[in-house]
Amino acid sequence: MRALCLDVDYSEDLIYRISLSQHQGASATSLPFADIFNAEPGTYPLSQNTAAIYQNSTDSKHFQRRDPSFHVVIPASASNDRFCKTLLSSFLLNYPPPTLVNFGENFTGDNWDKGSHAGKIKGVYNFLYGNSQVHDDDLVLVIDGYDVWFQLPPELLVKRYHTLIQDANRRLRKQYGMTAKQISFEGTKKSGTQMYEQSVVFGADKLCWPNAPNDPACASLPESTLPNDSYGKKTDQDPEGFNNRPKYLNSGTIIGPVSDVRTIYKRALEKVDQGFGAIGDQFVFAEIIGEQEYDRDLSNPNARNSWFLGLSGSLSPFQPSLPAARTVKNITLIPNQRYEYSIGLDYTSSLFQTMTHSGEDIRFITYDNVTSRSSSKRQNLPLDILTARPPYPSNDTLTILMTNNILPLSKSLDKLRSHGQNTWLSTPLATNLRSLTVPTLLHINGDKSLLDSWWPSVWFQPNARALLRQYMRTAQPFLWGTVAGQEQMWDMRGGRGGVWTSDGKWLEWGEICEGVEESVFGDGKGNWGEEEGDGRTLNSFGKQVTGKVVGDN
Numbered sequence: 001m002r003a004l005c006l007d008v009d010y011s012e013d014l015i016y017r018i019s020l021s022q023h024q025g026a027s028a029t030s031l032p033f034a035d036i037f038n039a040e041p042g043t044y045p046l047s048q049n050t051a052a053i054y055q056n057s058t059d060s061k062h063f064q065r066r067d068p069s070f071h072v073v074i075p076a077s078a079s080n081d082r083f084c085k086t087l088l089s090s091f092l093l094n095y096p097p098p099t100l101v102n103f104g105e106n107f108t109g110d111n112w113d114k115g116s117h118a119g120k121i122k123g124v125y126n127f128l129y130g131n132s133q134v135h136d137d138d139l140v141l142v143i144d145g146y147d148v149w150f151q152l153p154p155e156l157l158v159k160r161y162h163t164l165i166q167d168a169n170r171r172l173r174k175q176y177g178m179t180a181k182q183i184s185f186e187g188t189k190k191s192g193t194q195m196y197e198q199s200v201v202f203g204a205d206k207l208c209w210p211n212a213p214n215d216p217a218c219a220s221l222p223e224s225t226l227p228n229d230s231y232g233k234k235t236d237q238d239p240e241g242f243n244n245r246p247k248y249l250n251s252g253t254i255i256g257p258v259s260d261v262r263t264i265y266k267r268a269l270e271k272v273d274q275g276f277g278a279i280g281d282q283f284v285f286a287e288i289i290g291e292q293e294y295d296r297d298l299s300n301p302n303a304r305n306s307w308f309l310g311l312s313g314s315l316s317p318f319q320p321s322l323p324a325a326r327t328v329k330n331i332t333l334i335p336n337q338r339y340e341y342s343i344g345l346d347y348t349s350s351l352f353q354t355m356t357h358s359g360e361d362i363r364f365i366t367y368d369n370v371t372s373r374s375s376s377k378r379q380n381l382p383l384d385i386l387t388a389r390p391p392y393p394s395n396d397t398l399t400i401l402m403t404n405n406i407l408p409l410s411k412s413l414d415k416l417r418s419h420g421q422n423t424w425l426s427t428p429l430a431t432n433l434r435s436l437t438v439p440t441l442l443h444i445n446g447d448k449s450l451l452d453s454w455w456p457s458v459w460f461q462p463n464a465r466a467l468l469r470q471y472m473r474t475a476q477p478f479l480w481g482t483v484a485g486q487e488q489m490w491d492m493r494g495g496r497g498g499v500w501t502s503d504g505k506w507l508e509w510g511e512i513c514e515g516v517e518e519s520v521f522g523d524g525k526g527n528w529g530e531e532e533g534d535g536r537t538l539n540s541f542g543k544q545v546t547g548k549v550v551g552d553n
Helices: 003-029 033-037 048-055 081-092 114-128 154-176 258-273 279-298 304-309 464-473 517-521
Strands: 070-075 099-101 141-143 148-150 178-183 189-193 201-205 250-258 326-328 331-333 343-346 351-353 362-365 428-433 442-444 479-483 488-489 500-501 504-508 544-546
Touching: 070 114, 081 148, 081 464, 099 114, 114 258, 141 154, 141 258, 154 189, 154 343, 178 279, 201 258, 201 351, 201 362, 250 258, 250 279, 250 351, 250 442, 258 279, 258 428, 279 331, 331 428, 428 442, 464 517
Parallel strands: 070 099, 070 141, 099 500, 201 343, 351 442
Antiparallel strands: 141 250, 148 442, 178 189, 201 250, 326 331, 362 428, 479 488, 500 504
């Protein structure tokens, strides 16, 4: 199973290098939560005691749903050390327990990836459409399973998402205006709905791949919102991409309302059925946003991008729509076909730091350290991080579950090494020196060597094992935050220190990450749950996952 994952990673790198060589050749010539999702506030309050009790139960049929939930979905066919690093980072920051799609799946197709990328799309689609715990107004985050690290808490991710959506919709309203409708005897008037809205955010990439450079997936996308001199005079002129602003879709990170993300995956699955899945999910999702942007400009000639007049060929610059099916730059637009999916990109990397050719943009900075800040243009730590809950649990707020069998206290294993003050100011954080943002998560695609060289620099090292043990003992209610007065809920299935599979099975950390402890923790203390000899460890649902008790057969 692990060999398959490594094969997929290698093949993905291979197709990336091939597409990069093609690209070089071509180049050489917050709105409130309730407002966005129209969620009606519930009538049944959730006390922390009730939530903590329910968290340890797998039976959700008696629980009254109150507010939109937040789901984290990870397509992953097998576990390895890189996958477990992704899980660890999500646990320590109190993200909802992830749902794995395609876990245990053995892809045996004839394509370069053995069908895993098409399977990724199908797996997420099936989960979003077939799980009774997933609702239209929920928020869902879908991430790659083997190269993503969480850096900041979920409440920051959600608040930044709302801010990004608000800013993006303001830009769309300015560019495309409001919808118009005919009112009897009064002529055409503007209604209260803007022409296009954004609700879904993908990560932004510096290069367009593996699509052809003249495809709308590459040629039709809007310019980045970063300053056009972010990399000096040669900004956006680097054929290798290092000095380019991110403006292309990357499929490894996506966040949005379930209803809209579900619709995007439905369209992606249609493309898979048409044979495009063999190229990869990156190609499929890039096509979808390319078609969206091309159709927007074709239908709104007064707002079209400057590139469009050069691509439109014989089409009149004022032709409002295609009169019949026609292929334009490798994309066929069909009348009455839906192309609008409310997709936009995270240009500033405030949510998702896509690492393609961005290694030199990132520094790990401790913001109360003058020396480390000298290379960061001396920007201050963003206010939302300054006011967030501290990175390390404090003794006066740590609640230990009254169950002796859940990771008994240990002086040697639970002691935290010196980490300075318990503030984000004294915590090393990966910072983008170009956009001056501290991303909520890092998507380390491109140069995979960073997955090993950067791991010791993340803020929770070298205390990862002790922090994970504390996390396992901490009672976590479903209510984890409030945005604009609207309570934010976790994935309502509960669970702590493990993952759900798409078919409803619960897998504990000790089950899914056994044998990779040294790579993940790097502390030489041995296998999880067996550091100090045999001892029984139960998960949050009371199931034994490691060790044994004297007298057991």
